[in-house]
Amino acid sequence: MKTDYRATSPRQKRPLFLAWLQLRQKWARLLVAVTGISFAAVLMFLQLGFRGALFSSAVEFHQSLNGELIMLSSRYRSLISLDRFTERRLYAMAGVPGVQSISPVYLNFIQWRNPDNNQIWDIFAIGINPEHQVMNLPGVQANRQQLREPDTVLFNRGSRQEFGPITQYFQAGDLIQTEVDERRIKVKGLFQLSPTFGINAYLITSDLNFLRLAEFRQPGLIDVGVLKLEAGADVQQVLAQVELHLPKDVKVLTKEDYAKAEVAFWNTSTPVGYTFDLGVVIAFIVGAVIVYQILYSDVTEHLPEYATLKAMGFHDRYLLMVVYQESLILATLGFIPGVLIALGFYQVTHWATLLPMTMDLGRVLFVFVLTLVMCLVSATVAVRKLQTADPADVY
Amino acid sequence: MNLFPDHETQEATISVNSLNHYYQQGSRKQVLFDINLEIHAGEIVLMTGPSGSGKTTLLTLIGSLRSVQAGSLKVLGCELLNATQAQMTLARRNIGYIFQAHNLLSFLTVYQNIELALELHDVTAEVADTRIKQLLTAVGLERFSHSYPRELSGGQKQRVAIARALAGEPKLILADEPTAALDKQSGRDIVAILQQLAKEQNCTILLVTHDHRILDIADRIIDMEDGRLSQEVPPLQPRPGNLSPGIEQ
Numbered sequence: 001m002k003t004d005y006r007a008t009s010p011r012q013k014r015p016l017f018l019a020w021l022q023l024r025q026k027w028a029r030l031l032v033a034v035t036g037i038s039f040a041a042v043l044m045f046l047q048l049g050f051r052g053a054l055f056s057s058a059v060e061f062h063q064s065l066n067g068e069l070i071m072l073s074s075r076y077r078s079l080i081s082l083d084r085f086t087e088r089r090l091y092a093m094a095g096v097p098g099v100q101s102i103s104p105v106y107l108n109f110i111q112w113r114n115p116d117n118n119q120i121w122d123i124f125a126i127g128i129n130p131e132h133q134v135m136n137l138p139g140v141q142a143n144r145q146q147l148r149e150p151d152t153v154l155f156n157r158g159s160r161q162e163f164g165p166i167t168q169y170f171q172a173g174d175l176i177q178t179e180v181d182e183r184r185i186k187v188k189g190l191f192q193l194s195p196t197f198g199i200n201a202y203l204i205t206s207d208l209n210f211l212r213l214a215e216f217r218q219p220g221l222i223d224v225g226v227l228k229l230e231a232g233a234d235v236q237q238v239l240a241q242v243e244l245h246l247p248k249d250v251k252v253l254t255k256e257d258y259a260k261a262e263v264a265f266w267n268t269s270t271p272v273g274y275t276f277d278l279g280v281v282i283a284f285i286v287g288a289v290i291v292y293q294i295l296y297s298d299v300t301e302h303l304p305e306y307a308t309l310k311a312m313g314f315h316d317r318y319l320l321m322v323v324y325q326e327s328l329i330l331a332t333l334g335f336i337p338g339v340l341i342a343l344g345f346y347q348v349t350h351w352a353t354l355l356p357m358t359m360d361l362g363r364v365l366f367v368f369v370l371t372l373v374m375c376l377v378s379a380t381v382a383v384r385k386l387q388t389a390d391p392a393d394v395y
Numbered sequence: 396m397n398l399f400p401d402h403e404t405q406e407a408t409i410s411v412n413s414l415n416h417y418y419q420q421g422s423r424k425q426v427l428f429d430i431n432l433e434i435h436a437g438e439i440v441l442m443t444g445p446s447g448s449g450k451t452t453l454l455t456l457i458g459s460l461r462s463v464q465a466g467s468l469k470v471l472g473c474e475l476l477n478a479t480q481a482q483m484t485l486a487r488r489n490i491g492y493i494f495q496a497h498n499l500l501s502f503l504t505v506y507q508n509i510e511l512a513l514e515l516h517d518v519t520a521e522v523a524d525t526r527i528k529q530l531l532t533a534v535g536l537e538r539f540s541h542s543y544p545r546e547l548s549g550g551q552k553q554r555v556a557i558a559r560a561l562a563g564e565p566k567l568i569l570a571d572e573p574t575a576a577l578d579k580q581s582g583r584d585i586v587a588i589l590q591q592l593a594k595e596q597n598c599t600i601l602l603v604t605h606d607h608r609i610l611d612i613a614d615r616i617i618d619m620e621d622g623r624l625s626q627e628v629p630p631l632q633p634r635p636g637n638l639s640p641g642i643e644q
Contacts, residue, residue, distance in 0.1 A: 013523040016503070016511055025502035308498040311460055313488035313515050315481070391487075392460040 019325035022302065030333075033294040037334025037371065038341060040287025044367050045342030045359075046349075047279035052363065053355040054276070057194040058266055059259040060356075061126075061202070064135045064193070067103070068235050069242065070258040071225030074251045078265040079124070080198035082107055082223050089250045090225035096241050098233035103132045105224040106210045108217060112203065114164040115178040121162050123180070124199045125153075127210025134226055139191030140204055146188040147206040151213075153180070157190040158354045159201030166190075181213050194356045197272055227252070280370075288374045291330060295323060295382035303389050311391035320383050327379035331371045338371070339364060406472055408567055408599040409434040409457055414466035416452055426452050428622045430466070436566070439593065439600045439612060444619035450603045451571060453619065457601065458569045459486040471566055488515050491560030491598075493570035493589075497552040499544040505531070505555050506540040512562035530558040534588055550581030554588065561592055568593060570602040574609055586612050 023030050061079060062070075071090050073083035087104045094102050106127030111120050128134040130147040143154055155166045155176075166187060169176050176187040180203070193202045211219050229238055235254055242252050253261065267273035299306070306319050339359075346357035409432065416427035426449045434440050444450050455461040456468060456475070462483070463476045471489050478486065499508050509527045518526070531537045534554040544552055553573055560568055568589070574582035586609045593600050602613075610616060618625045 011519050011521070013510075013513065013518050013520045015514055016507060018503075018511075021507070022502045304496075304498065305500045308494070308500070309511075310484075311458070311487060311492055312512060313484055313486075313490075315484055392455045 017325075019322045020329060022298070022322070023326055023329060026298075029294065029298070030330075033291065033330050034334045034337070036290030036294070037287055037330055037375070038338040040283050040290065040374065041335050041338025041367055041371050042342045042345065043283030043286065044280050044370055045338065045363070046345055047276045047283060048363055048367065049342070049346055049349070049357045049359075050279075050355070051273065051276035052360075053194075053349075053357050054197050054266060054272060055263045056358070057196045057356050058198070059262050060193050060196075062255065062259040062262055064137050064140075065105075065224075065226050065255060065258075066133050066136045067226035067228040068233075068255055069099075069227040069229065069239060069252050070255055071227065071250055071252045072258070073223075074249055076223070076251075077269070078198075078262050079107065079196075081265070084218075084221040084223055085225075085250050087220050087222045087225070089247065090222065090227075092245065093225075093227060093242055093252075096238065096245070098229050098238035098241065099227055100230045100233075101132070101228045103129055103134045103226045103228070104207065104222040105134060105226060106207055106214075106217065107223040108210075108214045110181050110203075110214050112163055112201070113179040114162065115166075115169075115176065116164045119162070121200065123156075123159075123163065124202045125180075125210060125213065126202060126204045127207045127214075128204065130206045135191075135204070137191045137193070139189050143189030143191075144204075144206075147204075147209060149186075149188070151183055151185045151209060152188045152205065153185050153209065154189045154191050154204040155187045156202040157192045158194050160195060160354065163201050181215070183213055185209075185213070195354050197266065197270075225250075284370060284374055287371070288378050291327060291375050291378035292381055294330070295327060295379055296385060298326065299323060299382055299385045303385070304393075306386060306389040307391050307393055310389060316386065319386055319389070323383045323386065324376065324379050327375035327382075328372065331375035335368055335371045338367075407433045407469070408436050408438070408471060409601065410467075410469040411453075411457070412467040414453075414456070414463070414468055416449075416456065416464055426622050427456075430624055432617070432624060434599060434601060436599055437593075437597050438614045439590065440602070441610060441613040441616045442601065442603045442619060443605065443610075443616060448619045449622040450619045454569055454571055454601065454603055458490055458492060459483045488563065489565055489567065491563065491565035491568040493553070493556050493560050493568065493573045495572040495575050497544070497549075497556040499552055499555055499559070501544055504541050504543055505536060505547070508544070508555055509559050509562050512559045516563055526562065527558075530562060533592060534558045548581075550577050550584065553577060553581070553585050557585065557589055557592070561596065561598075564596060566598060568598055568600045568602075570600065572604055572606070573602065574604065574606045579608060582606060582608060 071093070073085040075083040090102050090104055093099055108125055109122045110125045112123040113120050130144045133141065139154060139157070146152060147154065155170065157167050166176055167190060170187055170190055177184055179185070191204060195201065205213065211217055229235065239252060239254060246252060309319060343359055346359060349355060350357045411430050411432040414427055414430040415425065418424045418426055430453060442450050456463055457470055459470065459475055466476070468475045470486065473486055475483070475486065500511065503511060506527055509530055510523060513523045513526065528537065531540055534557055536551060536554055539547065539551065544555070547555065574585055577585060589600065590612050
């Protein structure tokens with residue numbers, strides 16, 4: 001019976017996977033734990049999804065602009081915090097080397113009447129020169145020339161139902177006439193811009209039509225100037241040239257910085273960014289409490305068994321590893337359904353709100369790391385109970 | 396520091412000198428008084444005595460489960476007075492424990508419960524498997540290797556506990572009332588197995604019991620009363636076999 005089992009050999013016995021064997025025993029509790037962690041992961045995904053949708057929808061307009069540099073009033077903050085400047089500032093830049101063309105854009109909320117129920121809603125109107133390719137949006141490219149006709153507009157496919165079923169009417173081939181700021185207008189085409197947290201719907205029209213609809217706006221005082229550079233021109237170099245001649249009442253940004261400024265506005269100058277960050281923190285805490293409850297009761301229930309292990313000569317470290325492994329298993333098992341459920345919610349939210357809810361790898365990894373941290377923190381609190389497993393108590 | 400020098404059997408397996416122990420709950424209460432005891436390799440020693448007399452306290456001290464406060468306690472050549480937690484943990488690995496409650500891990504099969512004891516030792520997969528199967532055969536449970544403890548009777552669980560205690564080939568087995576929860580026949584079977592396996596492995600056994608049905612297996616019986624070891628009483632009848640101190644394999 002004497003066997004030399006201490007001999008070292010390349011084929012060592014595989015260690016028992018105690019953590020999994022222990023979790024597997026109480027499958028109902030395992031299910032509760034996995035559900036709780038999934039719930040927390042879904043909450044975090046939703047908060048981050050809303051936050052991401054907010055930011056990506058907020059800059060869809062910015063990114064659609066067909067130009068590398070953007071001129072703005074120095075007091076401009078965001079699409080919902082506009083300031084006007086004279087278009088002469090923009091035309092002055094036409095001669096700067098590297099600038100190919102310039103184009104003024106008018107922006108204003110104006111009143112749109114729902115053709116079905118006559119309710120009036122504010123819509124964000126964009127006035128562009130129909131001869132220029134100012135916005136790189138498929139519907140605009142195809143239809144902008146039709147805007148030369150008086151009182152014609154392009155309507156926002158992604159707008160909410162409050163504005164009337166314009167998209168359906170248009171696609172059915174119906175002629176849509178409604179009133180915008182008391183003028184009768186015709187919808188000539190559709191384009192796609194997602195609603196943002198500040199803008200429910202957009203409307204694109206020509207600069208001349210814009211001034212007819214927004215009678216209170218003065219011709220020549222514009223909101224955004226788009227500078228299109230020659231092919232191969234160095235953006236930073238042209239920007240430096242432009243800034244040489246720049247009066248104090250206007251600023252020029254690259255398109256990327258223009259979009260970043262919009263995101264920064266929503267993040268810091270409104271409560272929205274904070275709200276979603278807090279949502280993530282709360283989801284994290286809820287998840288951590290759930291995992292803690294599960295691990296704590298698991299440790300408590302197995303305390304005599306842990307004491308037995310200690311009495312057999314296992315180090316505390318071994319038991320700590322078991323609990324930490326359990327928490328990592330729970331994190332992984334809870335995370336996978338969490339991602340899938342979150343993807344479903346993203347789709348449903350997109351249908352309901354038209355917000356651009358999209359999942360990206362960075363967010364998946366971020367939430368996975370948050371879930372891991374959540375479970376490890378809970379395990380760290382729960383293992384304090386392990387110290388009370390006294391091997392002397394097993395006799 | 397080598398905690399476990401290759402000691403020869405001349406040295407006592409357990410050597411207790413002037414051991415005193417106190418419990419510090421509220422008032423300081425002494426539970427063990429000037430204990431002196433030597434147990435030699437291969438001996439089977441039974442400890443009897445009324446409840447609360449300090450038997451279990453002495454057993455947990457010898458088992459390195461409780462810190463020694465005063466006096467000297469050497470187990471398998473290792474002084475446990477002033478031993479660190481890590482040293483105490485290592486000392487336990489050379490001791491096999493059998494508890495009154497079997498203390499098997501409920502979420503492990505019979506096979507895995509025995510395998511767990513081998514986690515602490517550097518073994519190959521084949522050696523571990525052979526060893527576990529040998530032990531299961533020895534305790535008559537080879538058909539139950541994939542059962543869970545809840546599916547076994549009390550006697551069967553205690554037999555698994557014995558197999559687990561012996562898996563690491565300990566030089567010392569400490570048992571606390573291993574037959575208390577068992578009927579007469581199971582109790583007899585348990586001690587018979589224990590005696591048989593201990594003999595095969597030249598293993599020392601210290602067994603605390605109230606059970607008069609098993610006193611006959613002892614080489615020696617010691618009696619504890621009010622924290623003092625009384626004069627050793629001779630075994631009720633001479634044991635068959637000759638597991639005397641110092642025997643070589």
